Amino acid sequence: MSKIFISLEEAIKKSLELVEASTLIESIPLEKALGRVLSKDIICIKNLPAFNNSAMDGFAIKASDAGKTLTIKKKIFAGDKGEVSPLEKDECYKIMTGAKVPADVDTIIPFELCTNVSETSVTIPNEVKKGNHLRLKGEEQKEGNTLISKAETINFSHITLLASQGITMVEVVKKISIAVISTGNELKEPWESSDEEEIYNCNSYGIISLLNQKGFEASYCGVISDNLEESSKCISNLKKYDVVITTGGISMGDADFVSQAFKENGLEVAFHGVNIKPGKPIMMGKMDNTVVISLPGNPLPALINTYLFILPVLSKKQGSKAFYHDTTFSMNTQRFEVKQGKVNIVLGKVENGNFKVTRDNKYGAAMITALYESNALLVTKEERASLEVGEEAHLIKFDSDLIEKESYIFN
Ligand SMILES: Nc1nc2c(c(=O)[nH]1)N[C@H]1C(S)=C(S)[C@@H](COP(=O)(O)OP(=O)(O)OC[C@H]3O[C@@H](n4cnc5c(N)ncnc54)[C@H](O)[C@@H]3O)O[C@H]1N2
Ligand code: MOO
Numbered sequence: 001m002s003k004i005f006i007s008l009e010e011a012i013k014k015s016l017e018l019v020e021a022s023t024l025i026e027s028i029p030l031e032k033a034l035g036r037v038l039s040k041d042i043i044c045i046k047n048l049p050a051f052n053n054s055a056m057d058g059f060a061i062k063a064s065d066a067g068k069t070l071t072i073k074k075k076i077f078a079g080d081k082g083e084v085s086p087l088e089k090d091e092c093y094k095i096m097t098g099a100k101v102p103a104d105v106d107t108i109i110p111f112e113l114c115t116n117v118s119e120t121s122v123t124i125p126n127e128v129k130k131g132n133h134l135r136l137k138g139e140e141q142k143e144g145n146t147l148i149s150k151a152e153t154i155n156f157s158h159i160t161l162l163a164s165q166g167i168t169m170v171e172v173v174k175k176i177s178i179a180v181i182s183t184g185n186e187l188k189e190p191w192e193s194s195d196e197e198e199i200y201n202c203n204s205y206g207i208i209s210l211l212n213q214k215g216f217e218a219s220y221c222g223v224i225s226d227n228l229e230e231s232s233k234c235i236s237n238l239k240k241y242d243v244v245i246t247t248g249g250i251s252m253g254d255a256d257f258v259s260q261a262f263k264e265n266g267l268e269v270a271f272h273g274v275n276i277k278p279g280k281p282i283m284m285g286k287m288d289n290t291v292v293i294s295l296p297g298n299p300l301p302a303l304i305n306t307y308l309f310i311l312p313v314l315s316k317k318q319g320s321k322a323f324y325h326d327t328t329f330s331m332n333t334q335r336f337e338v339k340q341g342k343v344n345i346v347l348g349k350v351e352n353g354n355f356k357v358t359r360d361n362k363y364g365a366a367m368i369t370a371l372y373e374s375n376a377l378l379v380t381k382e383e384r385a386s387l388e389v390g391e392e393a394h395l396i397k398f399d400s401d402l403i404e405k406e407s408y409i410f411n
Helices: 008-017 156-164 203-213 228-236 258-263 299-317
Strands: 025-029 058-061 069-076 091-095 107-110 121-123 146-148 169-173 178-183 218-224 243-247 267-272 283-287 290-295 328-332 343-351 354-357 376-379 392-397
Touching: 008 267, 008 283, 008 299, 058 069, 146 156, 178 203, 203 218, 203 243, 203 299, 218 228, 228 258, 243 299, 258 267, 258 283, 258 290, 290 299, 299 343, 299 376, 343 392, 354 376
Parallel strands: 069 091, 178 218, 178 243, 243 290, 328 354
Antiparallel strands: 025 169, 058 091, 058 107, 069 121, 267 283, 283 290, 328 392, 343 354, 343 376, 376 392
């Protein structure tokens, strides 16, 4: 039986074309907003800074009084409100960092640059730079400016900026709903006992935790047995989800019913089979409005392709404008061979800019430990047969964030 496999580039393109950003929004408290996608631009409603203030503890003077001994008219502290009475000739203010600077002065001189400092007077240095240590109202951001753009994912710096505006509720895109299911008669749950011919379902738990780690929420919907009728019935209940992710049952075996069961429920397949190793049988499509992603049962391709394919798809669906993998450059420290004629997704570890392939790149798709031993992926071009020592390699690190601009991921 011959099968047409599309290229990885084509598969990535098709997978992203399959999804449209969710438009459902909700308002949530600032302290819950970390990791959520903003549904509208944030406009500056309070100038940054909000008023002219001092950047240093010192004396607020007119620059034209450089070199003079001045009388200290008043002490001004951060938080003091209202206007102060203007300076008379040869007067200055003592001022603290963050305090409002009166309108009749133009320069702050830090205490340590002044001489003859007493409770009542101070001598100002001869050299004074007009405007020094003044933080001017709105110099950082003015009311009406766009502070943060819609579709950005909120991190600690966004939270800082939002709080600086006195914003307590944030409008974000509602979390998309994701169902994760496994298939296979041989599967047992981790809390069940298993005999020698049975294995534990590790795919669902690995996938859900990876999605959680990247800010998504996924519901575990159990294991479907290798039976077309039962699979089809079970799948008919999954149409309420935005995304359904399955593992297993999509290859050529007599018990591989998954694609048929989805098709009976209206699945339109975008692709089934990609020229990659591992993960060749991967299938994606749409069942009404639900995006369906079916991964191979072997744990390595299941998890690796969740990372490579699914995170960008979910990110786009979640309304984020960052849905491309970021790459870092690293030096390859050990020669290894790859299967020519396919895109190879190779596991390895990157530390201090050096990449070392996992287990000489000689591990099987069922070897779960290889994933544990790695912290990055390396993607080869189809024509490559090996990677040499000293080559600069593009890597996708497991702890990297997705970015807005498409980057070149191949080696
Ligand atoms: N004649 C062919 N056979 C196979 C081909 C092929 O092209 N022609 N492709 C191989 C490749 S590549 C892969 S990958 C696998 C994928 O097969 P399936 O997606 O149908 O997966 P299963 O057969 O259901 O399971 C494969 C393997 O993974 C174990 N498994 C399944 N689910 C889980 C789970 N939730 N947790 C842990 N382990 C799981 C399962 O027991 C099998 O050992 O097909 C090759 N065959
Ligand atoms: O594609 Mo399978 O995932 O090579 O093992």
